[in-house]
Amino acid sequence: MHTEEPLAVYSLNFDRGDTSSGAIPLWDPVTDTRLGALPEWIRGHREEPVAYVRGSRPSVGVTLLANHFVPTTFDLSAFGPGLGEGGTVRWVGPHPVTLERTAGWSTLPEPVAFNRPLPNRIGVHTLELQWFAEWTDGHGTARRLFLGDTRHELHTSGAPMEHGVPGAPPVGAYAPLMRWSSRWCAGLEGRKAVCDALLQGLAETRLRYGLPAWSVRHMLLAGGGMCGGWYQLFQQLANCQGVAVEGRTLHLVPLHDPSTDEVRWEAMVAAAPGINQVEPARQTRFLGWFNDCARYPFTPDEPVELLGRQDSRYCFFAGWDDGHSVNFLEDGGRLYLYDPSFRTQAVALDMPMPEPDGQPVALGQESPLRRDYLNQAMPWVMGTLRANGRLWEVDVARGAFGLTVRTEQVPELGILWTR
Amino acid sequence: MPSTREQLRRMVTEREAPPRGFSWDALMEVLAQLEAAAVSGALPLEAEDVRVLADLVARRGRVPLHGAVAVPHCMPPEEVIQYRALKALEAAERLDCVRELLPRVGREADSPALRDLVRQLQSS
Numbered sequence: 347m348h349t350e351e352p353l354a355v356y357s358l359n360f361d362r363g364d365t366s367s368g369a370i371p372l373w374d375p376v377t378d379t380r381l382g383a384l385p386e387w388i389r390g391h392r393e394e395p396v397a398y399v400r401g402s403r404p405s406v407g408v409t410l411l412a413n414h415f416v417p418t419t420f421d422l423s424a425f426g427p428g429l430g431e432g433g434t435v436r437w438v439g440p441h442p443v444t445l446e447r448t449a450g451w452s453t454l455p456e457p458v459a460f461n462r463p464l465p466n467r468i469g470v471h472t473l474e475l476q477w478f479a480e481w482t483d484g485h486g487t488a489r490r491l492f493l494g495d496t497r498h499e500l501h502t503s504g505a506p507m508e509h510g511v512p513g514a515p516p517v518g519a520y521a522p523l524m525r526w527s528s529r530w531c532a533g534l535e536g537r538k539a540v541c542d543a544l545l546q547g548l549a550e551t552r553l554r555y556g557l558p559a560w561s562v563r564h565m566l567l568a569g570g571g572m573c574g575g576w577y578q579l580f581q582q583l584a585n586c587q588g589v590a591v592e593g594r595t596l597h598l599v600p601l602h603d604p605s606t607d608e609v610r611w612e613a614m615v616a617a618a619p620g621i622n623q624v625e626p627a628r629q630t631r632f633l634g635w636f637n638d639c640a641r642y643p644f645t646p647d648e649p650v651e652l653l654g655r656q657d658s659r660y661c662f663f664a665g666w667d668d669g670h671s672v673n674f675l676e677d678g679g680r681l682y683l684y685d686p687s688f689r690t691q692a693v694a695l696d697m698p699m700p701e702p703d704g705q706p707v708a709l710g711q712e713s714p715l716r717r718d719y720l721n722q723a724m725p726w727v728m729g730t731l732r733a734n735g736r737l738w739e740v741d742v743a744r745g746a747f748g749l750t751v752r753t754e755q756v757p758e759l760g761i762l763w764t765r
Numbered sequence: 766m767p768s769t770r771e772q773l774r775r776m777v778t779e780r781e782a783p784p785r786g787f788s789w790d791a792l793m794e795v796l797a798q799l800e801a802a803a804v805s806g807a808l809p810l811e812a813e814d815v816r817v818l819a820d821l822v823a824r825r826g827r828v829p830l831h832g833a834v835a836v837p838h839c840m841p842p843e844e845v846i847q848y849r850a851l852k853a854l855e856a857a858e859r860l861d862c863v864r865e866l867l868p869r870v871g872r873e874a875d876s877p878a879l880r881d882l883v884r885q886l887q888s889s
Contacts, residue, residue: 512880560841561875574839574876593877595839630836662838666848667793669839702881743790743833765881 353416354494355477356451357385359407360396361518367457368404370397370503370586371518375566381521385409387496397501397524399588401466405457406438410445410493412452417489418445420481422458424496426473429465436461437475464502468540468587469532470525471500501528504540505588513561513578519586522566523579526551527586537589538677542692544583545684548621553579555620555687556627556660570622572630573687577671580686584675591684592699595671596720598664598727599706599760606646608731611759612740613661614670614724615750618688626658633658634745637738638726642751646732652749661728661742669764670724674699683719693719702765709759716759726750727759769795774813776828777820786829789842796849803856810857819862821850822870840876848879851886860886 361369361382372381372395385407386394398404408422423439441458465471477493501524509517519527530547531540554570562579565571571579577593584591602609615636619625636659640651662670673684675692676699683693696714700707709716730740731749740748753759767775769791776782799818803810810818821828826843837845847870854860863870871883 512877513875558836558841560839560844564875572836572838574837574841578877595878630838660838663835665797666852667845668835668837671839702878742835764878 351494352414353410353412353479353491354389355408355496356389356411357392357409358387358496358498359385359409359457360404360498361386362407362457366405368398368402370399370501370507370524371515372397372521372524373515373518375520375522375563378515378563380515380518387498389494389496393497393499395499395501395521395525397503397519397528398464399506400468400502400504401463402502403460403463405459407453407457409451409453410443412445412448412450414449416445416448416491417479417481417483418448419443420479420491422454422477422479422493424475424477426475429471429473430467437473438477440480443479464500467502467533468504468528469502470529471502473498473500501525503528503587504531504534507585507588508590511582511585514582514585519582520562520566522551523562523583524586527583531587536677537675538682538692540587540589541584541591541673541675541682541684544580545686545692546690548580548686549690552622554622554627556623556630558629570627573671573685576621576686577673580673580684584673589675592674592676593671593765594674594700594702595669595764597666597669597762597764598662599762600664601760606732607737609729609740610731611664611727611729611756612748613663613668613728614720614753615726615728616660616662616688616724617657617726618723620660620687626660630660631658632661632742632747634747636726636747637749639733639749639751642755643757644733646735648733650733652734659726661747662724666764683715685719685723688723695719700763702763704762704764706760706762709761711754711757716753720759721752721754724753727753727756770798770814770817773817777816778813782829786831788832789830789834792828792830792846793849796846796853800849800853800856803853810853810859815854815857815859815862818850818854818857818859819866822847822854822863822866825870825873826850840878844874844876844879847874848876848882851879851882855886855889860889 381394421440422443428435445452475496479491530543557570559565559568559571560574565575638653644650675682681695728750738749772783826846874880
């Protein structure tokens with residue numbers, strides 16, 4: 347605050363915690379509090395982002411600070427760039443103001459509505475406003491007093507979001523997600539285009555795969571997470587643009603053969619390091635000797651060439667305890683799989699949306715899920731198998747990884763889906 | 766040396782956990798056995814086992830562990846424990862023991878799968 351200024355805009359509050367404000371509530375993941383709980387802009391102290399659905403007309407709560415004698419009644423206006431239309435436009439006012447006091451803070455009794463809507467497109471905008479008080483003095487002369495500049499990081503989203511999505515704040519979104527989402531999707535139209543842009547933008551978050559965090563807020567603080575966190579992050583990014591994607595977790599169903607003690611299969615195995623990793627994460631990888639079979643199937647009595655190698659891989663164990671979480675989008679009559687942990691491109695699948703009913707399903711070699719996604723994302727499955735005259739057991743605590751065979755060579759794979 | 770199942774029972778009745786904690790694999794094995802027994806219906810779960818399962822839910826799946834703890838990909842280890850305990854109680858038709866805990870479990874869960882299970886159990 348410059349002491350010589352007789353009157354200045356002190357703070358501006360966009361998200362005032364009620365639906366009439368029209369703002370999308372943004373949250374600080376560190377404190378888990380709404381940014382709008384305090385004015386998003388406080389002169390010299392605070393400058394937080396605000397977000398609206400595109401084409402919205404914001405309103406703002408205004409607090410003025412008077413230092414010495416000023417007129418008690420005047421018209422308040424704010425001018426700024428046209429945001430795509432060019433030129434300078436009057437965003438606010440003239441709004442009649444009567445100050446309750448001519449020294450100290452005055453918060454206007456009602457929020458002041460903007461004169462015009464925000465751009466009707468997804469994007470990030472910098473709105474710099476110049477505020478003025480205008481009045482006519484006792485001599486009939488028009489007077490104008492500069493009240494200061496304000497600067498706002500303004501996000502416009504594609505469509506109204508669903509509030510209270512599990513794992514997200516009670517209303518609105520975590521601010522970093524809105525920032526990423528509106529930047530990556532700027533100018534885009536269509537649900538698929540939005541999701542594609544989000545998937546391709548994820549690497550910019552610098553969040554890494556394979557860290558032990560399973561919720562979006564925890565991921566933002568820890569710097570990454572497991573697929574159980576990544577698919578929620580992707581859901582919330584899409585929700586910022588009003589796009590609903592489904593989350594599903596793929597579990598492997600093990601089949602134990604009591605006559606041979608073999609188990610097909612005990613884990614899906616991935617060797618890709620995951621997003622923003624150069625090698626599988628130390629915290630969650632399995633490092634050891636993997637016995638990759640040169641071919642499959644084979645009978646216990648047949649000799650099988652084993653391509654043993656020291657390697658670090660991720661193991662997604664069979665059963666309810668573990669699985670791989672991904673997202674699905676239905677658009678234009680097609681189903682698309684988005685795997686934010688391992689893939690940067692959507693996978694179009696010729697299959698219906700999987701039901702999260704926990705019912706076992708057998709996938710043949712030609713099933714679209716296996717052919718177009720699973721064989722590449724999880725290139726091996728690990729089992730307790732008999733080969734070359736012995737039983738190769740899986741006991742990861744002892745570093746025994748059984749035998750690993752190419753997923754594409756397995757005739758039938760039992761899986762189930764949960765949410 | 767007492768089995769993991771016996772140690773779990775003692776943790777509930779005497780509020781005494783094993784000094785070194787539980788092995789993750791052994792804990793998962795016991796939960797799988799209890800669920801399998803309840804699903805098969807061959808033998809109803811003993812009252813002590815039901816108390817163990819309810820206690821695991823009540824303590825938010827937080828039990829002392831030792832050694833290598835597997836890091837599940839889809840949900841936190843504590844929620845895996847709660848998930849499996851709830852599945853076993855459901856199979857044993859003993860959800861009455863945890864009915865009043867379900868809203869809290871659903872509210873606190875990070876994992877959509879656990880929230881979904883709680884939602885199903887609450888509506889059943």
